[in-house]
Structures are given as structure tokens and as C-alpha cells.
Amino acid sequence: MNQSLRFPRAIGIILPSSNRVVERVARSILGERPDLDACFTRVPYAGHPPDGYDMPAFHRAADMLAETRPDVILWNATRGALIGFEPDRRLAAFVEKETGIPCTTTALATVDHLRRRNLRRIGLLAQGADREGARLKQTFGAEGIDIVAGHCLGIGDNFEAAGITPEEIHAHARRLASVADLDAVLIWSTNLAGHALTRLALNETRIPVLDSTTIGFEGALDYMTGSCRPLAPA
Missing domain, CATH: 3.40.50.12500 (Rossmann fold)
Structure with a gap:
């Protein structure tokens, strides 16, 4: 070389x-x-x-x-x-x-990020079906992370997830933040365009938005x- x-x-x-x-x-x-x-x-x-x-x-x-x-x-x-x-x-x-x-x-990296910052009560916006949301609640729970609120988009085709706009993602995240006492909202799919939201906080609660890709x-x-x-x- x-x-x-x-x-x-x-x-x-x-x-x-x-x-x-x-x-x-x-x-x-x-x-x-x-x-x-x-x-x-x-x-x-x-x-x-x-x-x-x-x-x-x-x-x-x-x-x-x-x-x-x-x-x-x-x-x-x-x-x-x-x-x-x-x-x-x-x-x-x-x-x-x-x-x-x-x-x-x-x-x-996500489990590590949440545990190091003591972000234990999470609202999860996930791509798939409700049964997958239930499974994620179990697996995150085993790592000490409590999914206290969740919304699943019901998207089975991974390619289609990329078509969800940041505005739609933000609206779903705000709804999650309004129904539970959360440490953060986590956008859970690397094919959801959540990166632009990571500098935002939701409503007056200042709940951070975390993007899995980021x-x-x-x-x-x-x-x-x-x-x-x-x-x-x-």
C-alpha cells in the first residue's frame, strides 16, 4: 500500500x-x-x-x-x-x-443507549403488526426496558415502511407521548424516516424522540x- x-x-x-x-x-x-x-x-x-x-x-x-x-x-x-x-x-x-x-x-446499541441514560419507560413506534409489538415488549423487558406504550403501523412489506413521511411519524410519536409517562419515544425500524425528528421534543413534556437508525x-x-x-x- x-x-x-x-x-x-x-x-x-x-x-x-x-x-x-x-x-x-x-x-x-x-x-x-x-x-x-x-x-x-x-x-x-x-x-x-x-x-x-x-x-x-x-x-x-x-x-x-x-x-x-x-x-x-x-x-x-x-x-x-x-x-x-x-x-x-x-x-x-x-x-x-x-x-x-x-x-x-x-x-x-439501542439497549446500551437506553440503559446508560436510564431511559426505562419507552413509547415504541414499530413497523409491524400488533403481535410483533407484544413480542418487542417482552424482549425489551428482558433487557430492563419497559415498553409502556406502543403503536404498530401494521406494515409487513419492509420497503413500504420507507414511504411513511416524517410528518406521519411525528404525529404517531406525539400521540404516544400523550397517553403515558415516558422517558422517550423510540422509532423502531431502520426503514422508517425518523432521523429528522431526533432533535425535536414532543409537546411541552420535552420527551426526546429516538430513532433506531441514528x-x-x-x-x-x-x-x-x-x-x-x-x-x-x-
Whole structure:
């Protein structure tokens, strides 16, 4: 390698095949960070076993990302919460072992973010059906996070979630904040365009809005700089 060449540090991001939001959010966050790059690859949205991941697909994706020499690899998707967080811990360990590059996921970064800030009473705006909302209440609860209010959009086609406007998302989040005593509202899908809302607070209560795509990316930044390492499971 030509030692005169200098490259910005980079985050390698794996995202679901039908996602239209993650790359846009990365560009927004990195707009004022010329010292950082983001490199992307995709895995199929469908075809994973019900209790885990299609590991050969992740192996191929991680190997390709590794060729860009990122400082950290991020699985920027929320599936891990639905299947119980442990599969994400195994996935991160697998990617680290195969590539030698630290790995985290949006689901793991979100639990870490909430627990470190003692944000325990959460209103959750989720993409899927009500049964998935009930499952998320269980899995977050096992990590010490109480979903005290929730609204599920009933979207089964992941691509369609990207068509929900920020204005619609904001309206749903405000309704959640009006029905319960919350520490935060969490937008739970990396294909929902919630990044623009993260600087807002809801109504006079000043309840923060958290976006899963943004938390995943910022968690990877913290992981990369060594300023934050994941907490142990609850």
C-alpha cells in the first residue's frame, strides 16, 4: 500500500436489502465529518431462520466490507430485538471472529443507549403488526426496558415502511407521548424516516424522540472511538 495515501476512518454498514433509509441517514450524519466514511453492503431481508440469521449471507457481506478496511462493522437493522437480542450478540461475535473487525448492531446499541441514560419507560413506534409489538415488549423487558406504550403501523412489506413521511411519524410519536409517562419515544425500524425528528421534543413534556437508525450509527461511532463498549446483558 502506498504509505502516502491517507484515508478517513470508516464505518462498514450491513443493511437489509429493501432498506431505503440507512444510507440517507449516514450521509446526513457524516455531512459535517470529512474525517469519516461509511461503506455499505446488503443482505436479503427475507430468508432468515425464525430465531436467528442466515449466517452465510452475513459472512459474504462482512467479507466484502472488510476489503474496505473499516474500523467497525454495524448491522443497521432492528430484527435483533424481535428475536430476543441474543442472536445479535452471536452475530456480532461471529463477524468479529471472521473479519477481525469489531462489530455491533442497532438492537444492541439501542439497549446500551437506553440503559446508560436510564431511559426505562419507552413509547415504541414499530413497523409491524400488533403481535410483533407484544413480542418487542417482552424482549425489551428482558433487557430492563419497559415498553409502556406502543403503536404498530401494521406494515409487513419492509420497503413500504420507507414511504411513511416524517410528518406521519411525528404525529404517531406525539400521540404516544400523550397517553403515558415516558422517558422517550423510540422509532423502531431502520426503514422508517425518523432521523429528522431526533432533535425535536414532543409537546411541552420535552420527551426526546429516538430513532433506531441514528442510534445504531452513533453507537458504531462510539464503539469505533472506544468511548463506549457494550454493557453486559441485563
